[in-house]
């Protein structure tokens with residue numbers, strides 16, 4: 001495959017980590033029609049979404065294309081319900097190595113998803129957060145105010161929160177595919193110092209003026225360097 005920086009997307013990131021780090025356990029929160037989920041090659045995959053946008057026929061078709069889908073576990077519920085009711089049982093003995101968080105794109109929802117996922121993440125596991133880098137005010141509004149077009153919500157506040165409040169995590173955002181947040185248990189590169197109350201008050205204009213600094217925004221090539229991966 002010939003990946004260039006301009007085409008790096010979440011599936012490229014997932015594929016490279018899965019294949020080169022030989023990962024086995026994958027969680028996706030917010031799966032929709034499984035456009036990404038069904039393509040991931042991993043022997044143990046967990047899908048969580050309150051409204052899956054696929055039927056049994058699509059599942060069968062995707063399993064023929066990618067036999068690793070045979071062992072998938074599906075939870076048609078919110079991520080909060082999954083973590084409250086199922087995660088302890090489902091993930092016991094199967095520490096997560098990679099998770100894509102792409103469910104409800106609002107600060108507190110995405111933060112809970114990260115914090116809950118961390119409870120089951122292996123020490124060298126990786127969390128990818130989609131939609132961290134909205135380009136317009138309209139893409140960054142709360143879900144109830146969203147009218148049309150791209151919606152990223154305020155997941156960017158989750159990044160600011162983690163960089164301010166979690167000295168045990170290194171967090172940066174790849175400047176590609178709506179902003180791919182990367183969370184690992186490593187020493188933070190350059191922490192921020194916001195309180196949760198301050199973060200709640202921040203506006204899109206504040207964000208737009210501080211985008212690169214607050215997101216710790218990196219070029220897509222940084223991904224390969226950070227994880228010591230070959231560019232395929």
Ligand SMILES: C[S@@+](CC[C@H](N)C(=O)[O-])C[C@H]1O[C@@H](n2cnc3c(N)ncnc32)[C@H](O)[C@@H]1O
Pocket residue numbers: 028029030031032033034035036037048049050051052077078079080102103104109
């Ligand atoms: C942008 S789509 C996910 C796209 C998918 N990850 C991909 O890359 O193709 C967002 C999904 O999040 C789901 N969602 C909304 N609220 C959620 C919640 N509280 N917990 C889990 N998923 C949620 C929606 O039903 C929707 O299918």
